[in-house]
Amino acid sequence: MSRTTFSIAPGRAPLGRWGLMVALSMVGIMSAASAADDLSGTNSIDWTFMGMGLFGGLALFLSGMDQMATALTAVAGERMKGILAKLTTNRFMGALTGAFVTAIINSSSVTTVLVVGFISAGLMSLAQSVGVIMGANIGSTVTAQLIAFRIDQAALLMIGIGFAMPFASKRESARHYGSMIMGLGLIFFGMTVMSDAMAPLRTYQPFLDFMTTLERPVVGILVAAVFTGLIQSSAATTGIAIVMASQGFLTLPAGIALAFGANIGTCVTAMLASIGKPREAVRAALVHVIFNVAGVIIWFGLIDQLALFVQWISPAYPELSGSARLAAEVPRQIANAHSIFNLANTVIFIGLTGQFARLAEWLIPDKPLGEQTFIVQAKYLDEELLTTPSLALDRVRLEILHMGESVQTMMRRIMPAILSEDRQALREIELLDNDVDTLHAQIIAYLGQISRSTLTERQTHELLRLLDAANDLENIGDLIETDLVDRGRELIDTDVSISEPTREVLLGLHRTVSRALAAALQAVAQNNEIAARTVTSMKQEITQIAESAAAHEARRLVAEEPNRIPAYTLEIDILEKLKRIFYFAKRMAKTVDGDEMGNEAA
Numbered sequence: 128m129s130r131t132t133f134s135i136a137p138g139r140a141p142l143g144r145w146g147l148m149v150a151l152s153m154v155g156i157m158s159a160a161s162a163a164d165d166l167s168g169t170n171s172i173d174w175t176f177m178g179m180g181l182f183g184g185l186a187l188f189l190s191g192m193d194q195m196a197t198a199l200t201a202v203a204g205e206r207m208k209g210i211l212a213k214l215t216t217n218r219f220m221g222a223l224t225g226a227f228v229t230a231i232i233n234s235s236s237v238t239t240v241l242v243v244g245f246i247s248a249g250l251m252s253l254a255q256s257v258g259v260i261m262g263a264n265i266g267s268t269v270t271a272q273l274i275a276f277r278i279d280q281a282a283l284l285m286i287g288i289g290f291a292m293p294f295a296s297k298r299e300s301a302r303h304y305g306s307m308i309m310g311l312g313l314i315f316f317g318m319t320v321m322s323d324a325m326a327p328l329r330t331y332q333p334f335l336d337f338m339t340t341l342e343r344p345v346v347g348i349l350v351a352a353v354f355t356g357l358i359q360s361s362a363a364t365t366g367i368a369i370v371m372a373s374q375g376f377l378t379l380p381a382g383i384a385l386a387f388g389a390n391i392g393t394c395v396t397a398m399l400a401s402i403g404k405p406r407e408a409v410r411a412a413l414v415h416v417i418f419n420v421a422g423v424i425i426w427f428g429l430i431d432q433l434a435l436f437v438q439w440i441s442p443a444y445p446e447l448s449g450s451a452r453l454a455a456e457v458p459r460q461i462a463n464a465h466s467i468f469n470l471a472n473t474v475i476f477i478g479l480t481g482q483f484a485r486l487a488e489w490l491i492p493d494k495p496l497g498e499q500t501f502i503v504q505a506k507y508l509d510e511e512l513l514t515t516p517s518l519a520l521d522r523v524r525l526e527i528l529h530m531g532e533s534v535q536t537m538m539r540r541i542m543p544a545i546l547s548e549d550r551q552a553l554r555e556i557e558l559l560d561n562d563v564d565t566l567h568a569q570i571i572a573y574l575g576q577i578s579r580s581t582l583t584e585r586q587t588h589e590l591l592r593l594l595d596a597a598n599d600l601e602n603i604g605d606l607i608e609t610d611l612v613d614r615g616r617e618l619i620d621t622d623v624s625i626s627e628p629t630r631e632v633l634l635g636l637h638r639t640v641s642r643a644l645a646a647a648l649q650a651v652a653q654n655n656e657i658a659a660r661t662v663t664s665m666k667q668e669i670t671q672i673a674e675s676a677a678a679h680e681a682r683r684l685v686a687e688e689p690n691r692i693p694a695y696t697l698e699i700d701i702l703e704k705l706k707r708i709f710y711f712a713k714r715m716a717k718t719v720d721g722d723e724m725g726n727e728a729a
Contacts, residue, residue, distance in 0.1 A: 172327045180324025184317045189363055191313025192270075197514055198307035218258035218480045222473055225262025230269040238263045239397060241518065242411060253407070253487065257414050257480035261473040264390070264419070268466040270362040271386075274314065274369050275462035282319060285312030299583050314366070321370050328376070338371070341381040344430055348423065351388025361393035365465055372457035375449070379434045382461035386468065387423045387430075394419050410487040417483060422472035437464045503562040505529070505569040516580050516590075523570060523577075523593050527600060528652035530566040531644075533559055534600055537607045538644055538708070542637040545615035545701070546630055553615045560608035567601040592718035596651045599711040599718075603644065606711070610704045614697060629698055632676045636702060639665070639672055640709045647715040654719060662716035669709050676702050 229238045242256045289309025293302040328334045341347040355364045368385040371377040377385075394416040401412035426433065437460045444455040476483070507525040512518045537559050544552035574594055582590065618625070625633070643665050650659035 172331060177324050177327065180320055184320030184322075184324060185358075185363070185367070186317070187313050187320060188317030188366060189358065189360060191310045191315075191317060192360060192362060193310070194313065195307050195310030198303045198310060218255070218477055221255050221258030221480075222262035222265070222477055225259035226265040227262075229263040229266025231266075238266070239411060239415065252484070253410055253414075254481045254484040256411055257418075257483045258477065260411065260415050261418060261476060261480075264469040265466070265473055267361065267393075268462070268469050271365040271369065271462040271465045273311075274318065274362075274366045275459045282312045282315035285309065286316060288312075302581075318366060318370050321367065322373060325371065325374055325376070328374075334376075338376050338381070341384065342378055344380075344384045344387070344427060347381050347384025348388035348391065348427075351385040352392040353388075355389045355392025356395035359393075359396040359399075361389040364389035364392065365461070369458045369461055372461055373454050375451065375454040377457060377461075378453065379437065379457050379460050379464070380430050382457060383430050383433060383437075383464045383468075386461060386465045387426065390419045390469070391423055406491055406493065410484075410491050413487045413491060414483050417486065418472070418476060421476070422468070425472070425475065426468060433464055433468065434460075437467065503533070503565050505566060505573070508569060508573040510576075513576050513580065516577050516582055516586050519573070519577050519580075520586065520589055520593060523574060523597075524652050524654065526566065526570050526573070527593065527597055528648055530563060530570065530597070531600055531648040531652075533562045533566070534604045534607070535641070535644060535648070537563075537604060538637075538641050541607050541611050541615070542634060545611065545618060546625065546633070548615070548619045550616070550619055553612050557608050557612050560604045563601060563604035563608075567597055567604075570597045593651070596715045596718045599715045600648075603708050603711045606704055606708055611701065614701050614704070618697060623697055625698065633698070633701060633705075636669075636672050636676060636705050639669060640705050640712070643669070643709050643712045647712040650716050650719040656719055659716040659719035662713055665709070666713065669706065673702060673706055 225238060225242075228241075239260060242259050285308050289305045289307070289312060292305025292308070295301065341350065351364050351368075355361050358364070365386055368377060368382050368389075372382055394412075397412040397415045401408045438456075441456065441460045441463050444452055447455055505526055506529050507522045509519075509522055512522060537556050540552060540556055543549075544556060571594070574590055574597075577590060578587075617623075643662050646658045646662045646665075649655055650662060
């Protein structure tokens with residue numbers, strides 16, 4: 128069978144992104160100029176330019192957040208993934224690890240996606256994941272702390288440096304670090320644009336009256352939750368709250384209420400991301416919702432006390448008064464309140480991770496067998512990770528394991544079906560290959576999407592190895608579905624019988640090859656070199672079993688038995704097909720070992 132291939136074109140950054148940024152920057156500059164005119168002596172507000180400034184500034188802010196998160200994930204995502212996998216041995220380490228990883232890659236949603244993958248692969252329990260999700264909430268507050276520094280004057284400098292870095296160095300890391308610095312500059316520049324656009328509102332009484340209503344916690348929480356759900360960024364909501372506070376529009380209690388609402392609204396992102404995903408993903412998203420909502424409920428009546436504590440620990444400027452003092456003090460106070468709120472919630476609930484997990488499992492139970500669908504679909508190929516190739520390639524590994532489960536079922540059932548001459552079982556095994564073919568096609572399509580991203584040399588090599596592994600696994604399924612199923616039907620349709628000693632020989636080789644297939648799948652799914660070497664070292668064992676089986680068949684051939692020639696041909700054919708399956712399992716293992724593929728015959 129021909130192997131599936133596709134070409135990999137080098138990725139290029141879309142020029143449209145730069146054009147969009149330039150256009151939005153022009154909008155921001157025009158809006159800032161208009162706002163300055165308003166302040167210089169005109170009492171009327173130019174709503175058109177204000178709207179352009181607010182929209183353009185928000186677009187720049189969100190674009191910067193996205194760009195910085197993508198760059199940070201590309202730079203540190205793979206290392207953070209390893210840290211998550213290794214350091215979540217208990218709930219406390221899970222929380223610390225979740226906070227650290229989220230702070231580094233600047234995306235709690237990516238942390239949650241990684242966690243779901245580990246749960247699905249059996250590397251992490253749902254209870255362990257609860258601690259990581261709690262910690263991710265703490266890590267997500269780092270962005271607000273960063274925004275509160277308000278280093279606006281350096282925004283354009285950071286954009287310029289970030290833009291120039293890829294041209295100054297051809298290294299892949301320079302491009303990512305440049306994108307990260309430019310994203311940070313866009314965040315601060317977007318905040319400046321929004322701040323300048325809102326400046327005329329300082330004297331607009333209806334707006335000031337509306338801001339007063341936000342001091343009522345219910346209103347502030349609802350407004351922030353809806354807004355965060357729409358733009359799907361709690362950091363953006365908190366950032367806008369800090370921008371408004373820097374203009375003196377927002378008091379600290381109102382800012383805290385907005386931060387609470389942002390924590391609830393960000394759950395929309397997790398729930399939307401879990402639609403159509405395995406139940407493990409839905410449970411993890413539900414844990415996120417329960418934790419955030421429970422935290423807000425606990426603190427709802429303590430906003431004033433939290434505000435007093437934050438005022439005590441935050442820098443104060445008593446020499447100022449009125450809106451000038453609010454503008455100087457409240458931005459940092461909001462950021463501190465956001466951090467303290469999430470840290471305190473983690474401390475409060477960290478002892479209840481098991482209860483959170485059981486509640487999620489009770490609310491989202493496994494489907495009864497009678498309700499399960501048998502239309503196979505990919506479980507792990509998450510399109511949200513396509514922009515981060517290192518993480519997307521890990522999902523391919525998990526999906527190959529998912530595909531391998533069907534192949535292992537075929538392998539486990541084929542020899543008993545042949546020896547028992549069970550025609551129905553052979554038909555069921557044949558139908559299982561449809562699942563294998565479906566998953567194989569989805570894996571190849573997903574790898575094709577990854578290949579359109581900008582890949583490092585190592586990622587390109589890994590992609591090609593996973594492509595080969597998927598093809599090898601599909602070839603094993605085809606060998607079972609066509610050759611071995613056909614041999615089973617031939618045995619049923621003829622008068623040939625397999626003797627008891629020959630059955631033991633076939634079963635022995637079948638068990639050994641099945642063990643090799645299981646180890647090869649483990650090697651690919653976990654990138655496990657030890658498992659890969661286990662498979663390649665089994666060649667001598669397989670050869671010895673095959674030679675012993677061939678000697679046995681030779682003795683049968685000279686024996687005076689009925690139908691010995693057809694029986695010999697059939698049995699030798701089955702032995703050869705089992706050896707061929709081992710050959711493909713060994714090829715799969717070699718994709719992990721890094722050896723050249725296909726140079727050595729089984």
